[in-house]
Every structure is written in structure tokens, then in C-alpha cells.
Amino acid sequence: MQSLIWLAIALPLASAAVLLLAGRRADAWGHWVGVAASGAAFLVGFFALIEMLGKPAEERALDTTLYTFIPGSDLQVDVGLLADPLSITFVLLITFVGTLIHVYSVAYMEHDKDRRRFFAYLNLFVAAMLLLVLADSYLLLFVGWEGVGLASYLLIGFWNHKPEYATAANKAFVVNRIGDIGLIIAMGIMFTTFGALDFATVGQLAGNASTTTLTAIGLALLLAACGKSAQFPLQSWLGDAMAGPTPVSALIHAATMVTAGVYLIVRSAPIFNGAPDAxxxxxxxxxxxxxxxxxxxxxxxxxxxxxxxxxxxxxxxxxxxxxxxxxxxxxxxxxxxxxxxxxxxxxxxxxxxxxxxxxxxxxxxxxxxxxxxxxxxxxxxxxxxxxxxxxxxxxxxxxxxxxxxxxxxxxxxxxxxxxxxxxxxxxxxxxxxxxxxxxxxxxxxxxxxxxxxxxxxxxxxxxxxxxxxxxxxxxxxxxxxxxxxxxxxxxxxxxxxxxxxxxxxxxxxxxxxxxxxxxxxxxxxxxxxxxxxxxAGSLATITARNDFFQDSVNRAVFQRPGQHVTRTLVYADAAIVDGAVNKQARGWASIGEASRKVQNGQVRSYAATMLVGLVIVVAVIVVGGL
Amino acid sequence: MNFVTPTIDWAALTPIIIVLGAAAVGILIEAFVKSPATRRTVQLGLAVVALAAALGVVIAQWATLEGAGTVAMAGMLTVDRQALAWMSILLVFGILAMLLFASRDGGGAFTELGASTPGSLEEKLARRAGLAVTEVYPLALFAVGGMMLFTCVTDLVFLFVALEVFSLPLYIMVALSRRRRFLSHEAALKYFLLGAFSSAIFIFGVALVYGATTVTNLDMIGRGATMIADADPILLAGAVMVVVGLMFKIGAVPFHSWVPDAYQGAPTPLTAFMGAATKAAATAALVRVMFVAFAPLEWELSWLIWAVAIASMVLGTVVALVQTDIKRMLAYSAVAHAGFILVAFAGLEGEALTALPFYLLAYGLGTIGAFAVVSQVRERAEDGGVGAEAVRLGQWAGLGKRSPLLAGSMALFLLSFAGIPLTAGFIGKFEAFSAAVAGGAWVLVLIAVLASAVAAFFYVRLIVLMFFTDAPEGAEEVIAIEDSALTRTVIYVTAVAILILGILPAGVLDLFADASVLLVNAG
Structure with missing residues (x-):
């Protein structure tokens, strides 16, 4: 089963697709498909664990390459899964708790007319989260990382008819994006330093890299972890994320997704072990x-x-x-x-x-x-x-x-x-x-x-x-x-x-x-x-009640200056960049118009174009070659 | 003079013989099957079965091929993996095109009686009698057979014969549009005249090459060219003219003038076939000519490749920006793609032999799919029925709301043309440009990437038009045909193929990597 661990991702993903594509037709039974997919993923994980426990400790990790995205070039991108004790722990946690929460949701969301869509999103989340923890490279992990971000966004804003819930979803998404930049930067540094993004190679070569490089990678990874796991200073979204239905809070914003940052840090142990400052x-x-x-x-x-x-x-x-x-x-x-x-x-x-x-x-x-x-x-x-x-x-x-x-x-x-x-x-x-x-x-x-x-x-x-x-x-x-x-x-x-x-x-x-x-x-x-x-409470209570004024701090420190920078940039963009672009676009369009005139529909002028082209080419090559 | 009859390896030629034989049978069917409706069914069945059988034989040959391949017909043909790869691509395009030909949306794309004067009483009578030009099926089979020959011929004279075998049926078929017949006739005549002109240039080039090397076999030319000290002007001029003749078929600037007119005037299913298959066949022949015969002239010819590639990419993109007719826009996009194809030839690296089949497969599937969509978006006729195609860009506004699947597929094809990741077009461009980078032509690749970026603009503009713009009030009604099983099948099959090739390209890339060895023979 360990080599079939991809099924754990594929089943909930397929279920999500079915539930979304089937539409209202699946309203009557869709939620049970969702429960079954999650349960099946758990069984896959469970049997993989059994198989793993049967092996000696040092042979328990199994890296399976599913396929090569682009073979044979410098940028060989493999899509592979790593089933080792760490990832299987997560698989079991996600699918076990996930399945229970699916069952719970059947009753909790019973009176919601969009229950089927809710289960589709939950399945999507489970699939993305499993991809995150099973990926054998930072690149594939990033795909899952973004996938859970998307599922989280969709589920926080599930009742988006209330504007403040939709805002909460946006806030979670934007704050997470800040963290994502950290992961992208980390991958960039890793790729230039190690030439690869898979855990095995990075782990092997991390020992040779300088402490400064490792510290830089470590801090960038930490930024990513802070965004996903609601750690200081990117903690502000988690409270608002409670706008989502409660099963979502239980699964995504308590048990699994928010712990992805911790997973990232532990998975990147070879990097952090070489970077004490980080x-x-x-x-x-x-x-x-x-x-x-x-x-x-x-x-x-x-x-x-x-x-x-x-x-x-x-x-x-x-x-x-x-x-x-x-x-x-x-x-x-x-x-x-x-x-x-x-x-x-x-x-x-x-x-x-x-x-x-x-x-x-x-x-x-x-x-x-x-x-x-x-x-x-x-x-x-x-x-x-x-x-x-x-x-x-x-x-x-x-x-x-x-x-x-x-x-x-x-x-x-x-x-x-x-x-x-x-x-x-x-x-x-x-x-x-x-x-x-x-x-x-x-x-x-x-x-x-x-x-x-x-x-x-x-x-x-x-x-x-x-x-x-x-x-x-x-x-x-x-x-x-x-x-x-x-x-x-x-x-x-x-x-x-x-x-x-x-x-x-x-x-x-x-x-x-x-x-x-x-x-x-x-x-x-x-x-x-x-x-x-x-x-009314004391000053301390008020401070804590207002989340240490995190939103005000963000507004004063980031949003306002950010808006000023943006406004300046927009102005500069409109005046300078767009000016230049528009002028040259107009230039291109006029060239296009001019060339259209050459395409005048006269077959003799077409033939003349060909002939002139041929003569010029022959002249350049033959005369130039002499 | 002692003439030795060449031994012919019939087994190696089976796929081509099946296709050309079926075409000959098709002509007989025209004579003996009376009812137009039965004729259509029989012809379609024959064509699809023949093409599928040929594809099966090609696959079997691939599986059982020993060594690098088979030399047939006294060294005038080689069946190697590169040729088999191209043949299978052409056969797939052929099958898809046949399904489009057979589609009867709004009376079908082809005229009832090709010989009638447009608007005449004769035309009306033919329409009333339910006639149909079913000759298109054997004609298309001749074209496919000629193209297949084109991919494996290793002799310049025979190459010319194959060129004519597939070109002549295309000239005829361009003239057979059911609607806007004058435009169709004009396009056919232009295509024919310019085609004849380019054939003349090609054969003149062959003569010059023969004059310089006294041979017409590609490999012998290659060896001869190596031995000729310094660049012989006669050989160079001949080589340039041969290459230019092929560039005409690919549709590269400045030999592209026929492309917009022919694409616009031709019946849309034929445009789909022509856009996909002609480009693929011509690229296949150019691969063989460049890699086998003219490899020693690489340095001299690289100027030609660079100049034509840059001119095609820039002009194709820029002129596409200002087009208002969707078929002409796609035609100029085809010109730009001719430039991208030529980019892969820079440096004549082995990677190109993998990249080009993939690129043409991706591009051809997208082209067939896109023109199939074009054939489904119609104006409403005066009598309330399905009218002519709605080709003005403005008429496509809001299509995404009315026919989400159709517009969604079109968006996918356009994104693939633009080379957006997770579509086949991205992998194709990536492979083609990698080949050029391996050949040291990174400046050319830089220009190609910039041109792709500009080109994305007009592809995305159409997507925006379809999905995010409402049809203006009081605009004439545009309808999308929803019940055409054949065309819809083609659209969805190509769309799924483009996605699969974009997400899981490794399998096909590996196959084409096996095909990246050209069998060289002196005959």
C-alpha cells in the first residue's frame, strides 16, 4: 500500500471533482461520497502504516516518482511522493480526524442547501493537504500548500452572502500570500544553491552550503510557516477565519492546515540544523x-x-x-x-x-x-x-x-x-x-x-x-x-x-x-x-480582547504606507510605464496597419513579396558567403 | 543505358499504400454509388477506417522496427522512427479532420456542386436535389498520403512529387466552400498560383543543388556539400531555394502571403486540416532536408533561419493584433507559430528532433480544435435557420455565457497557442526553445519569448471577449450549434488531449525522444 499512497490523494480529489461537476443532481447523496472518499483515503494510509511497520526502521521511507513533468532537461521536474514515518503520521491524522469531521458535517450542515458543495471543498482540502505532506519536493509541497490555501479560502467564505465573512476569507488569503512569498523565495535560493528542490537532494547538499545561505533559506521558510500557521507577526487572520462553518474550524483551523508550518520546519530539519540563528x-x-x-x-x-x-x-x-x-x-x-x-x-x-x-x-x-x-x-x-x-x-x-x-x-x-x-x-x-x-x-x-x-x-x-x-x-x-x-x-x-x-x-x-x-x-x-x-475591563483586557490591536498595527505599519507606495507607483506606472507601453503599442498597431496594406489581396503583389524576399535572402547568403 | 529495377520494400510502405489505395477506391465509389446520402456515409467510413488501419500499421511498425529503420525504394525512402512519428501525427490529424468534414451543421461546410456558378439556378437545383461534394474524402486521403510520403522521402526529386501530391487536392478543396463561394474561389486561385510559384522556386533549387553536387539523394548531397571547399554559390543558392520552397508550405514570412487569404476563404473544416497537417508535413520534410542534406551549410543557412524566424514571429504577432476576423487572426497566429517552429532549427541540435514533433502535435490539435469551434459559431440566417459562420470578433462577445463548454474549449486552445503552462502549447514551446538554447541561439529564444508575450495579448483578448463582455444590445443574433455530435466530439477530444499533453507530457516526449534519430542512407 505504501507505493499506492497516491490513491489517498486521488480519491478525495476525484470525489471533489465529481461533487462539483455533478451539480444539483448529487445533492441527495453527494455528502456520503465525500465521507467515503475521506474514509478510503484513511484506509490507504492505514495499510501503508501497517506495511511500513513491518520493515526495519531505516527502510521505512519510500519515495515513489509518479511521473516526470518535463524529462531530460536541466530543469527536471519530477512529481513524486514520499511516504515516510513523518508523512504517514500526518496522513493518518488528516484522514482520521478528517473522516470524523466529514461524518459530523453530514448532520451539522444538514439544513444548508449547499451541503454538496461544502463536501466538495472539504474533499478538495483533504486532497491538497495530503499532497502537501506527501510531496517529496518543495515544489510539489508548494502545490499542496496553495491548494489548502484555496480550500481554506473557499470554506472560510462558504457563507459569503455575509460581507464580513467574505472579508474574513479575503484576509486569510492575503495574509497567507505574504507567507507564500517566503516559500517562493526559499525555493529560489535552494534552486540556485543546490540545483534541486527535492527533499533528498537538499538534505544531502545542505551540509555543504554556507551558514549564511542556510539562515536565509531558514528565515524564508519561517515566514512561510508563520503565514500558514498563524504565528507572530502573521497571526491576524486566524481569529477572523472562525467565520467558516465550525467543522471547517475544527479540521482546517485547528487540527491540520494550520500545523503545516510546523511540518515545513520539521521537514526542513537539514536546513535548520545548519542554521542555529534561524x-x-x-x-x-x-x-x-x-x-x-x-x-x-x-x-x-x-x-x-x-x-x-x-x-x-x-x-x-x-x-x-x-x-x-x-x-x-x-x-x-x-x-x-x-x-x-x-x-x-x-x-x-x-x-x-x-x-x-x-x-x-x-x-x-x-x-x-x-x-x-x-x-x-x-x-x-x-x-x-x-x-x-x-x-x-x-x-x-x-x-x-x-x-x-x-x-x-x-x-x-x-x-x-x-x-x-x-x-x-x-x-x-x-x-x-x-x-x-x-x-x-x-x-x-x-x-x-x-x-x-x-x-x-x-x-x-x-x-x-x-x-x-x-x-x-x-x-x-x-x-x-x-x-x-x-x-x-x-x-x-x-x-x-x-x-x-x-x-x-x-x-x-x-x-x-x-x-x-x-x-x-x-x-x-x-x-x-x-x-x-x-x-469594560482594564486596559490589559481591552488590549487582549482586541487581539493586541493587531489589525490597527497592520493598518498603520503596512496598509497605510503600502497604500501610499501603491498610489505613487500607480501614478508612475500610468505616467511613465503605461505612457511608454501605450506609445509603443500604438507604434505596433500602426506597423500592423501598414502591413495590412501590403496584404492587399492582389496575388501579383504577394508573388512579388515572395520574390523580393527570396532575392534578398539569396543575395545576402550567397554574396555574403563569397 | 542500363536501368536496374529497384527492389521495393512493400511492407515498409504499407501505411502509405493503404491511404492512397483507399483514396483510389473512393474515386470509384463516386462513380458507382448513386445516392448522395449513402455516398457520404460510405466515403466517411472508408476514409476513417483506412486512416485508422494505417495508424495501426504505423504503430505496429514502430513496435517491430529493427535498428534505425528500413530503407525502401533504392534509397528514395526511409522509414525510421522520426518518419513514423510524423506519420502517426498526420494520421491522427486526418481522422479528426474527416469527422469535421462529415459534420452537417447548417448543411455542411462544402458546396453541393463545385462546378456551379455561385448564386445560379444550377446551384439552387443542386441544393434542392440534396447533392453533396463527397469527393472531398478521397481528395483529403490523397493529401494525407502525399504528406506521409513527404515525411519519409530522402530524395529531392521524389520530395517534389510528394509535395505536388498533397498540394493539388488542397487547392481544389479550398474552392469548395458552401458559403461565401466567391471568396473561396479567390482563395483557391491565389493559393494555387502562389503554390505553383513556390514549387517553381523549389524545383529550381533542386536543379541548382543537382548542378553543384550531381546527386539528388539527401545524404549524398550532405556528403558532397562537406567535400566542396568553401561555400559553393550554386549549392548555396540551390539550398536556399529548396528551403524557401518548404518555408512557403510552413507559412513563414515573407512567403506567408497566401496564409490569411486561404485560411479565410477555405471551408473551415479544411482550414483546420490544412493548418494542422500541412505545417506538420512541411516541418517534417524541412527536418530531413536541414539535418541530412544541408547540415554542412548550417552556418550559412542559419542567417536564413534567424531572419525568417524573427520576421515571422514579429509580423505574425503584430498583424494578428489588428485583425477583426477570427479566421484571419488565427491565420496570422499560424504565421507567428511558423516562426516559433523555425526557432527550434537554430543550431540544428538533436533536441529539435524531439521538440518539433511534439510542438506540431500540440499546435495541430489546438488548430483543429479552434477551427472546429469557429465552425460552430453561426449567424442566424434570414429564414431563421443556421447561417454562415460568425467570424467578426465582436460577434463572439458573451459566448461564454451562452455556450460555456464551447467557449471554455476555445479558451483552452487559445491558452495553448499562447503557451500557458499546463497546456500542451507550453511544453511544445519549452522543448522547442530548449533545443534552440542548446544550439546557442539564446538571442533568438529571447525574441521568441517576447513575441509569445505580445501574442498572448490577442489570444487573451478573445477569451475576455467571450467570458467577460456582454453582447451589445441590438446586435444581430449569433447562435452556437449545440447538437453536432461529430464536431463536438472533435472539440472535446482535442481539448482533453491538449490538457493531457500539458500535464502528463512525459510519455509522449519519451516516445518522440526515441524518434530523434534520423536514418541516413546513401541508397
């Missing part, structure tokens, strides 16, 4: 984002935006881990996988709550939902325990390792990164508990017309499965470090490093901070009365 920048970006996301999450009252802030923050953790180098790569991916489960589960839970509450998202009008929606409450609760890092739930195993690794190193770095990660864990506990208590506990603050009820089985079953994953997946993968060993052929073997603080101390400190955060949240939002209207 690695530090990656870690700094991760540290900033994890703090920023946590602070924003503390102030948001919109349940989806709070979860989005949390996603940003958790990906910050992964970035931080990826920036630590080989000791962090495996843990970054580990946390990515567990996060994919618990965050997707919580988003589906949020969707279930919205389903019950007439699509309201303001947590100040929730409260006491645990009685009305037991399944949602329990499954969300398991996700909540997981993200807090309470042992033995999933998040504990992955996040604790990242915090531990952040304390490894020399000089200022372990203290800054380690303490940031540590404090971040406390903040996470506070804002996630706030969200949980405000939604499910305390007094009911419902608006008059809502009558909460549990969601149908098509929605609750996926939530239950994800909740089971949130609870036990971390433990399962952490036993004997089996996941780290599985990834070792890709991320490299690492000797054990001692953190600057003893491990039990770090672990104890983490748990104490988490407990403190949760208890504080309980006192403030569980036991105490929650105001139905948001209080």
Missing part, C-alpha cells in the same frame, strides 16, 4: 505566539475565537519545540498529533453547543449546559483535561516534554524559553478553564428563545471518538517513547540532554501552575456570577 528565531516566534495567544484567549467571550487563540498558542508551543532543533522535532510532531485530536474534539463540541444555542457564540450567554448536553459536556471535558496537561491525558505527555526540552541548553535560552513555556501552561489552564466553566457550569444565562438539547448521533459519535483519543492517545504513543522512535529516521537520533532544572522540579512546577490557573478560573467563572454583558 532556529533561535523560530523558537522566539513560537514563544511570542504562545504567550500572545494565551493572553488573547483569556479575554475572548466568543467561544470559537477563544479556541482559535488557544490554537495559535498551542502551535506556538510546537514552533518553539521545532526551533529547539533535533531534541524538539519529535515532540513538536507529538504535540501536533495530540493537539489535533483534542482541539478538533473541542471545536466539534463548540459546534454542538452552537447547534443547541441557535448559533450563538457568546459564552456570556451560555452557562449550565452540562445538564442539557451530557455527551458534549463529557467529551469537551476530556479535551479540556488534555489541553491543560493533566496526567494521564494526552496533552500531558506531549506538552510536558516540550516544556522539559525548552529548559535544555546553555546561556539565556533555556531560561527564557523554558520559563515562557512553563508560564504559558499556567495561562492555558486559566483561559481554557474559563471557557469550560463559562459554557458548561455556573448559572444559565441563556437568551429567552433558546432550548438547549443534545446533538444527533452523527455529531456526538465523532466527538466521542475524538474524546477517547484526547484521553488515551498521548499515553499510548508515549509508552517507551515509541512515537519518538518511530519518527527517528526523519528527525534524527538524539542523545539525552539534561535540562538546567531537574525534571521532577519542572514537572511539579508545571502541575502547580496548571492547578492554580484552573482553580483561579473556577473561583472567577465557575462559582462566581458571570456578567451577561462584558464588563
Amino acid at each position: 532556529q533561535v528565531v523560530v523558537a522566539i516566534v513560537g514563544a511570542i505566539t504562545l504567550t500572545l495567544g494565551a493572553l488573547i484567549g483569556m479575554a475572548k467571550d466568543d467561544i470559537k475565537k477563544a479556541l482559535a487563540a488557544s490554537t495559535m498558542s498551542q502551535i506556538g508551543y510546537m514552533m518553539l519545540a521545532a526551533g529547539l532543533g533535533p531534541i524538539g522535532y519529535a515532540f513538536a510532531i507529538f504535540h501536533l498529533v495530540t493537539h489535533g485530536f483534542f482541539k478538533a474534539g473541542m471545536f466539534l463540541g463548540a459546534g454542538s453547543v452552537m447547534h443547541a444555542m441557535n448559533d450563538q457564540v457568546d459564552m456570556r450567554r451560555f452557562g449550565a449546559l452540562k445538564g442539557a448536553m451530557v455527551v458534549t459536556w463529557v467529551t469537551f471535558g476530556l479535551g479540556w483535561l488534555a489541553i491543560l496537561g493533566v496526567p494521564p491525558f494526552s496533552g500531558f505527555w506531549s506538552k510536558d516534554k516540550i516544556i522539559e526540552s525548552a529548559f535544555v541548553g546553555e546561556g539565556w535560552q533555556p531560561w527564557v524559553f523554558g520559563l515562557t513555556a512553563l508560564i504559558g501552561a499556567g495561562l492555558t489552564a486559566f483561559y481554557m478553564s474559563r471557557l469550560f466553566f463559562m459554557t458548561f457550569h455556573g448559572k444559565a444565562r441563556w437568551t429567552d428563545e433558546v432550548h438547549p438539547h443534545e446533538s444527533p448521533a452523527l455529531m456526538t459519535v465523532p466527538m466521542i471518538i475524538l474524546a477517547v483519543g484526547s484521553a488515551f492517545l498521548g499515553l499510548f504513543l508515549a509508552v517507551g517513547d515509541r512515537f519518538s522512535h518511530f519518527l527517528e529516521p526523519v528527525t534524527g537520533h538524539v542523545e539525552h540532554h539534561e535540562p538546567v532544572l531537574p525534571v521532577p522540579v519542572i514537572m511539579a512546577a508545571t502541575l502547580i501552575l496548571v492547578a492554580a490557573g484552573a482553580v483561579f478560573a473556577w473561583l472567577k467563572y465557575g462559582r462566581a456570577e458571570v456578567a451577561e454583558e462584558a464588563p
